[in-house]
Amino acid sequence: MRAQYNAAATIDAILNPHNSQWQAIKSSVVALESTPIAMQPTPAIRESWSTKTAGNIGNVSVQAVVNQDLLAIRLQWNAPNQMVDHGDNTVFPDSAAIAFPLAENAPVVMGAPDMPVSMWFWRANENGEARQIEAAGIGTSETRNRNLVKSHGAWKDGKWSVVMARALQVPNESQSPQFKLGSTAQIALAVWDGGNTERGGIKAYSGMQWLELILTEGNS
């Protein structure tokens, strides 16, 4: 996957998932699969979900824009039943996340001790912000920052379009991945179908291998 260089992109504009700038960006379709139920952290969840279908969202379309200032990623997926607000106990918001390793060989799923991963996490009921979350093993995730990553999701015609964007470099944040034009970032993707009560480890994800995202330099 490539993040296309667009010198004119600004965070404010690019955050709009329907901004025309996105039309020119090449999209890749990434197939998603259910996170292995065996990896669920508690026996209760494993037992309960062993007979249920998790990871309802089969694929996600990914686009990325990059320039000296920012990295923006747009995810789009089909979600016939938009789940936004909690509204009731039984309602779970649709969500999406983009993960980045903070250490070499960090496991895609929630990292491991000494091999943390960082995530950008968007949830339909927290539209506007995306939490930056760090995890070093299943069940260890912590929200590190709620202002660094911006987001905007829009649901239209049975489809979510969600943009998450961040400055390319962030000041001295050892816990945040730093991006450089011309380099290749490792990413993983996850989407939660709220209508299927997906939350936590119950989700669709892009698999055990990191995906590569080339941050193109200039108008190549």
Add this chain to the structure above:
Amino acid sequence: MSNNKSPKLSRRKFIIGAAAGTTAVGLGLVSLSSCTNKPTWQELPKILGKTIQYDDFSDIYREIWKWDKVVKGTHTRANCISACSWDVYVKDGIAWREEQNAIYEPPRPDVPDMNPRGCQKGACYTSLQLSEARVTHPLKRVGERGGGGWKRISWDEALTEIADGLIDAAVDQGTESIIYDHGTTNAGYGPETAGDFRFASAMKTTTIDSWSGVGDMPMGACQTWGMYNCEGTSDDWFRSDYIVIWVGNPVYTRIPEVHNMHEARYKGAKLVVVAPDLSPSTVHADMWLNIKPETDAALGLACAQVMIEENLIKKDYILEQTDLPFLIRKDTQKFLRQSDLQADGVDNALYFWDEKTTKAVLAPGCEGDGDDGRSLDLGNYKPALSGNFQVKLADGKTVECYTVYDKLVKQLNSEYRPDQAAAITGLNPNLIRRFAREMAAAPRAMIFASWGACKHYHSDLFQRAMILLMSLTGNQGYPGGGVRVAAWWGLDGIDAMMADIGLTAMDQIKLIPKAIRGLTPRDFEDIYTTVSETEANTPLMPFLYVHAGYKEMWDQEHLQDSALPHNIAHYMRESIDNGWVKIHPAEGVQPKAFIFTGCNPLRRWPSSQIARDVFWPKLDLVVSVNFRMSTSSLYADYFLPIAAYYEKVGIKYGQSYVHYLICSDKATEPLGESKSDWECFGLLSKYVQNRAKERNIGPVEGFKGQTHDLTTVYDHHTENGYYNPEEPDDPIKLMDKVFENSPSVAANSGREALDMGAVRIIGPARPSLIYQNFSDYDPEDTHWPHRDFVEKKVAWPTLTGRQQFFIDHPWYIDAGEDMPVHKDPPHFNSKFPLRMNGGHNRWSIHAIWRDHKLLLRLQRGVPALFMNPKDCDPRDIKDGDTVRVHNNNGEFEAMVKVAPATAPGEVIIYHAWEPYQFKNWKGQQEPVEAPWKALHLAGGYGQIHYRMYYGSPGHAPRGAPVDVEKVSSLLEEKA
């Protein structure tokens, strides 16, 4: 399904005790309690809260539970029967929450303490006083009455206009045309109430006597005892061995008290409930008698039959404490009287047969015993309980006499054997026998008969039967024993509530000889009657009959007692003409203005649509004085906003359940422009006086045609300026006077009482019929009623001087009620198949808290009624359906709760939903015709007569015949 009660203490009530007491004390004739040296009170030592911090989410919770200060509070004019002291926690300038002030010490080690008195309603008053129903600015009606149009006006505008309206009414029809009603909602012992009373007294208004008007008049007790106060402290229940809840539901209505019953079970007592439905109070009972509604007297009499037949009765007690040995002439079926035996004999001297001398002898203690009927001491007499006796009359004729006991036994054996009572009550005769035997065998048995036992047509007959059982078993007057309804604490300093104390100098001089020989209950009763006639008190039912358009309804054939030869109209006429019932304003005078404080006539009065449609249009001025919007307020012309309970100081009326008097301090300032009752009514008097002067109003017609000067109303109200109700500390000045002059309670001053919150009772107050239970208070014991009668052999304030079961008043004989009997109510054969019952409920105190959101959430959220599946199924009614409850008189709609606990044939809708909570504001009272007994208008006979808050018609909201039909289904509505 019973009833809580709503005591209304009036100024009169206080005065009576006060006046008599003051006189006696003034003469040095009555020694006050020994507790004149009050103990010094120490505030509980403060402890510094520990600083605990986890630096995580949990600190949020630690921060929530912190406050700035704690103030003692209670709900002074909520008219709940249980006085409870609360700690009001104030945080950031608002009364944040409350928690019980649980500091009550038990009087003796072998009874449970009373902590932590207080219910769920008290626990959320902080939110009620900030709720949507709170009114914080004076309002004036815009548009039609009840139209919901209001404008805010200033206090000055409101008071000026109201004062002018009151003056206009007084000029036109006299001051009695101004009707003042504090209804059920009310009356404390201090400044929260004294303002209204002073205003009404200074204005010479008519005051509605609502005691019986709300169905709280224990007429059977008045008839039998000449009084009705018959309760002590609730820890005394714990000492009972056999507790019968009979026409009551203390699990709903005595939340802070009822633990004593449940704890008594653990001590070995048996708890029995007599009720048609599996009422919530049966949940913790051992035995339930599922009696058919309104047949309670038959059960009681059948038990009496069993006890007598099986010789389970306490003969010595009966001979001394009851009229059962008294002689009745067989020819006339009346008491043998001195006037029968001697040419110059009196009517109120009565006889029993002395077995020793084999003569009819004058019964000591009866009214005409020659010694003012003071003592029950039988001396050497051995009264015969039973027998046929020949007595020679003054005219030389010999007549045969027998005893009240014989008359009773004959009646019981012919009509009330268990098999016969079973047919009436629906109870198995063995169950009746078991109940009678157990009650008689218990060392101490009591009957908890709440105020609900006053709300059936023949409630008086229920009560006469209940008292009979407690007399036959020798329980009345003993700890853990007897019939219990209610009593209050006396408080000598309560005189301070009024500007004057009611008795003239001449009245007081007349008391001297009696005071010298010691005042008896009957003396207090006489004084009380005298004072009661010095102001315009009028019982509610006759008032509604004469002035409010109810005559047409109550004269109807189907509401009459078929045993009586005449219609109620006949008895009403006779009673008015005899001066028995008091009607103010007099017939022919128009009521012109109506001021009600807190009470809610259009919610409470039966068939209140009549009041709205007939009475209201007669009124030129309707003023509601309240902290909250009520249905009646919605039909008012002016609304004067009153400070909430935690925004003013006051003294809660002192029901005797708890060994303390409960006071309420001011936690925060009144919200918006609301003012304390004390200030509001002070201002009203002031404005009347000023406007009367400005308008040059001369003397107007006052009480009973005497002239009255409106230009001195405020002077009278404030005792010529001693009080200034606009001063913030004025109410505490009044409280100082109350406590400085009350040796029976521990506080020395108003401030001290407010700091205590709960002020310990430390000794007896001066006696008064109106609140007295005639037992001295012992701080080291539980408190129970009627000790004076059984321990000191003081005569009861009745014609016979005893608990009197035979009443030979001609009306009673006509009605077949000279003895306790069972009678079917007028609606017994109504074509409407269901009977609507109810009772005070768990969730509100009358209409207060009825609209509270949190509490509504813990119910169905809308008015709901209970019906058994057997009545629902044929009507295709499902749980949650909306139904129409109707008869020829009225209708309303409510949601149905289908309940196996409800008796088939019953519709139970609990108390006090606001009509504005029902569709078209048609409230639950609309079908309730509430007939009442002509007998209750009777007078001219010993204890049978009207005096304020005593002996007036109790109406019968219970058992209203209705049918029910489905209107809509909850689930359909949703779809």
Add this chain to the structure above:
Amino acid sequence: MTSKRQMSMVMDLNKCIGCHTCTVACKTLWTREEGKEYMLWNTVNTMPGMGTPKNWENMGGGFKDGKAQLGKLPSRQEFGDAWEYNHKDVFYGGKGDKTHLQIEGETPTWGPNWDEDEGAGVFPNSYFFYLPRICNHCTNPACVAACPRKAIEKREEDGIVVINEDRCRGYRFCMEACPYKKIYFNMEKGVSQKCIFCFPRLEQGVSNACARQCPGRVRFVGYRDDQNAPIWKLVEKYKVAIPLHPERGTQPNVFYIPPIGPASFDADGDIDEQTPRIPDEYLISLFGPKVLDALDVLKAEREKTKRGEKSELMDLLIAYRWNEMFGGFDKNPATIEWA
């Protein structure tokens, strides 16, 4: 996860009068802010009944064969919503009797005390009693077992189970796992919340609001292992206090003195001494088979006091001195001043 000591509560169902002072005491203290409006950490229900949340006994959760189960997630409507009313419209709307007080929005079909005082059975052998409930602060909490984020802590010092709201991400597996359905979801904060056993009060030596404010004097509080306090005697010594639905395997630390209903009637309407009004099977369905032993002990001890003999158990349940119900957590909160 093992706590050094365990706080506990015993509720005497023979004294509970269903007045909900506990519910209100809790509500006014802990759940008044935004997002908590519909919560009632303490509830009381008429039993038999569907209770709150509606039909909770059939919503699953707890442990089966030692494994925690996820049951149904109760909806806000099943708990019963915080209804709002049209007071202003009725009082000041100028419509008079054309508008009456009503719940705004959708007409509710359930509430937290919807089946109050209805009862079960066939009249006159109908029956009911009151069952107050809080979080059971279980020794083997299903909520803790289910949470994927280790966001629920069982406090080491007192065994109180608290949801760490900093860690909770609102996944609500705990709500599914709790067999008692005593966990609520805060829609504003996006976290689960529940009874905290008034730990800020206990830390100051003050008993829980629900217990201390109970006018029925129903609730005993204290450490389970305090042999001088009532809890240990009721649970361990006399074994009259038993947990609710023990078969769910969570080992609750709230215990109940089971109810003894009034005598039932035979077919002729006389007292039937043999058949209890509250059927044994029903009580067993709630408390397990040990309930019958507990009832036997209660009845036997009560027979003693009826004969005038002394009974330590009956004296405990009478609770002559209210403050002794609280296992030493007997400070009067009004005497506390905050620095």
